[in-house]
Amino acid sequence: MQYQSQRVAYPYFIAALLLFAGQVLFGMIIGAQYIWPDFLFPAVPFNIARMIHINLLLVWIIFGFMGAAYYLVPEEVEGEVYSTKLALVHFWLFLAGGVIAVVGYLFRIHDGREFLEQPDSVKVAIVIVVLLFLFNILMTMLKGRKRTSISIVLFGGFVGLAVFYLFAFFKPANMVVDKFFWWWVVHMWVEGVWELIMAAFLSFLLIKLTGIDREVAEKWLYIIIGFTMFTGLIGTGHHYYWIGTPAFWQTWGAYFSAFEVAPFVAMVAFAFKMVAKKSREPENRAAVLWTVGTAVVSFLGAGIWGFMHTLPQINYYTHGTQITASHGHLAFFGAYAMIVLAMASYAVPKMRNMQPGTQKAEMLSFWIMVISMMFIALSLTGAGIVQVYLQRVLAMPYMEAQGYIKLFYGLRLFFGGTFSIGLLVYLYHFFTPSKSGTAF
Amino acid sequence: MTKSSAKNIFIGGTVVFTVILLILTYNSLSSPTLQKRTHPENITEQVRWGKKVWEKHACIDCHSLLGEGAYYAPELGNVIKRRGEDVVRTILQTAAVQGWGTIRRMPQFDLSEKDIDGLVEFFRWMGEIDTNNWPPNIEG
Ligand code: HEM
Ligand code: HEM
Ligand SMILES: [Fe+2]
Numbered sequence: 348m349q350y351q352s353q354r355v356a357y358p359y360f361i362a363a364l365l366l367f368a369g370q371v372l373f374g375m376i377i378g379a380q381y382i383w384p385d386f387l388f389p390a391v392p393f394n395i396a397r398m399i400h401i402n403l404l405l406v407w408i409i410f411g412f413m414g415a416a417y418y419l420v421p422e423e424v425e426g427e428v429y430s431t432k433l434a435l436v437h438f439w440l441f442l443a444g445g446v447i448a449v450v451g452y453l454f455r456i457h458d459g460r461e462f463l464e465q466p467d468s469v470k471v472a473i474v475i476v477v478l479l480f481l482f483n484i485l486m487t488m489l490k491g492r493k494r495t496s497i498s499i500v501l502f503g504g505f506v507g508l509a510v511f512y513l514f515a516f517f518k519p520a521n522m523v524v525d526k527f528f529w530w531w532v533v534h535m536w537v538e539g540v541w542e543l544i545m546a547a548f549l550s551f552l553l554i555k556l557t558g559i560d561r562e563v564a565e566k567w568l569y570i571i572i573g574f575t576m577f578t579g580l581i582g583t584g585h586h587y588y589w590i591g592t593p594a595f596w597q598t599w600g601a602y603f604s605a606f607e608v609a610p611f612v613a614m615v616a617f618a619f620k621m622v623a624k625k626s627r628e629p630e631n632r633a634a635v636l637w638t639v640g641t642a643v644v645s646f647l648g649a650g651i652w653g654f655m656h657t658l659p660q661i662n663y664y665t666h667g668t669q670i671t672a673s674h675g676h677l678a679f680f681g682a683y684a685m686i687v688l689a690m691a692s693y694a695v696p697k698m699r700n701m702q703p704g705t706q707k708a709e710m711l712s713f714w715i716m717v718i719s720m721m722f723i724a725l726s727l728t729g730a731g732i733v734q735v736y737l738q739r740v741l742a743m744p745y746m747e748a749q750g751y752i753k754l755f756y757g758l759r760l761f762f763g764g765t766f767s768i769g770l771l772v773y774l775y776h777f778f779t780p781s782k783s784g785t786a787f
Numbered sequence: 788m789t790k791s792s793a794k795n796i797f798i799g800g801t802v803v804f805t806v807i808l809l810i811l812t813y814n815s816l817s818s819p820t821l822q823k824r825t826h827p828e829n830i831t832e833q834v835r836w837g838k839k840v841w842e843k844h845a846c847i848d849c850h851s852l853l854g855e856g857a858y859y860a861p862e863l864g865n866v867i868k869r870r871g872e873d874v875v876r877t878i879l880q881t882a883a884v885q886g887w888g889t890i891r892r893m894p895q896f897d898l899s900e901k902d903i904d905g906l907v908e909f910f911r912w913m914g915e916i917d918t919n920n921w922p923p924n925i926e927g
Contacts, residue, residue: 380859380891384890388894389886392894393848393849394845394846394848394857394859394894395848397849397857398845398848458845459841459842459843459844460842460847461848461857464848518842520830520835521825521830523821523825523916526853526855527815527816565790569796570793573797573801576801580808581807581808588919589853589854590855591853591917592815593814593815594919595811596811597919599811663921663923664923666921667854667855667858669858671858672858739922739926740923742925744861744926745860745861745926745927746890
């Protein structure tokens with residue numbers, strides 16, 4: 348760690364990991380309700396547990412992003428964080444907002460749109476938190492000695508995150524218009540501005556871990572995010588095939604989103620090439636594993652699983668089935684969960700002033716979680732194929748078709764269990780650093 | 788390619804594709820298009836209320852609506868055509884007093900007559916949207 352104030356990132360990673368555990372707990376609850384519908388019903392019905400599952404997901408990822416940014420930016424721009432006090436203030440504000448929202452959900456206090464279930468008051472609090480964060484990062488950049496492409500792209504990604512979130516406040520009476528702009532939050536985040544954030548972290552990690560030349564890394568960064576923007580912006584059209592929007596989207600959406608795999612291919616190539624060309628043996632092997640891993644698994648989840656159902660001829664049948672859930676899990680985990688874990692793996696030992704140590708447990712947890720998530724996605728793909736055939740092709744009623752899919756839901760829950768074990772191994776390793784690492 | 792040319796391509800391309808997106812967006816949401824595809828004139832007070840009730844109970848986190856939402860319960864965009872108004876009404880009434888469903892169940896929501904009327908009108912309006920022929924069959 349080069350700057351004392353980078354340490355302000357530490358509580359962010361801790362909060363992120365605890366909320367991650369909460370997310371997976373609620374994932375297990377809804378996974379169980381698929382098999383035993385009376386489990387926790389009616390105290391915690393499926394919709395409430397599901398909104399907690401996906402909201403905790405968003406909150407912990409954003410905690411991770413912010414923490415990673417507080418670690419990264421000082422080192423990039425060569426200067427202390429502008430105000431660590433401010434960083435802690437909005438840390439607690441965000442944590443309080445997140446926890447209050449989730450507890451509120453249990454008492455049926457929520458809005459009614461997927462991913463955006465936060466009541467308006469919580470939405471406003473989130474905007475305030477993000478503005479404070481943006482201000483703090485911007486001031487850090489202005490006061491720093493340098494301005495690198497990585498820090499600028501990262502900042503741009505966060506500005507985009509904030510701007511597109513504003514569409515969450517727009518709730519028109521016409522459901523078609525509502526749905527149209529709902530995607531300007533969800534799609535523009537995960538297939539747009541969040542990819543900028545991810546690519547910036549990836550470039551930073553590869554420079555730090557392999558000692559490659561910054562000019563080369565930053566050129567790759569611009570190529571990756573160029574691909575993201577050229578394909579992802581109009582690629583939004585892959586959500587406008589069947590929701591009351593004009594048919595021309597079937598052409599625009601198909602052509603552009605088909606190429607959305609490009610940035611993920613570029614990230615895989617970037618990661619492998621740089622690791623192969625490394626100018627020194629990395630001391631933190633777990634961080635390398637997460638870094639290469641996030642490139643590969645996001646390529647699978649977003650690139651391959653995304654492409655699988657993005658053409659209208661296929662999406663006509665798979666739209667809104669377990670195929671979508673399958674893709675959503677592998678993509679979110681591979682891209683955004685894993686990039687946060689990669690940054691944590693790199694930054695946390697440094698913030699603790701410790702050598703990374705053996706990291707055996709951490710690497711074990713990597714493999715357990717990655718393989719489990721692959722199998723969760725495969726189980727859901729199986730479920731989706733059966734569902735599409737029975738319900739969409741043979742026109743079997745929804746509930747009847749579900750009866751034939753039980754086996755796959757059982758598999759999903761089983762691999763959710765192994766995923767949870769992997770996460771516990773990870774948390775155990777994380778919270779008992781003295782067992783594996785040594786202090787400087 | 789140098790870093791600065793990569794950067795310029797990124798910026799130029801982003802601007803160009805943003806402009807195209809905005810043009811397509813305008814074309815999608817201009818009044819004649821919306822008129823033709825969604826019949827906004829039929830969004831009555833009841834339909835508006837129905838949407839509010841829909842959001843108040845987060846139906847979207849069990850059901851899908853035009854294929855978006857959750858996958859735990861049936862698609863509802865075309866539910867009036869599938870079940871008929873009377874059956875939908877009965878389902879919502881029983882859900883209001885005792886919960887409803889066979890294996891997977893729908894919670895009890897304490898829906899009022901006004902809520903149920905709103906939801907039915909909301910579903911009826913949703914059912915008239917031009918979805919380019921989706922879903923493939925009535926089962927959604
Ligand atoms: C890291 C990047 C990505 C993440 C995190 C992600 C996540 C998701 C999620 C959560 C959904 C479900 C949204 C809902 O609730 O309705 C979804 C839908 C979808 N995604 Fe992605 N996605 C990513 C990248 C991609 C890419 C690159 C493609 C295409 C090449 C793609 C194609 C689609 C399509 C077509 C749908 C709609 C599915 C349907 O019709 O039901 N996604 N994505
Ligand atoms: C490990 C155990 C997990 C289980 C058992 C589980 C289970 C579930 C279930 C049952 C749903 C609801 C699907 C539906 O509407 O029918 C869901 C949604 C979702 N989960 Fe998980 N989940 C787990 C972990 C995760 C992880 C680690 C992530 C991401 C990092 C994740 C991301 C999501 C997303 C994005 C959705 C919304 C998908 C969509 O709308 O298509 N889940 N999960
Ligand atoms: Fe998308």
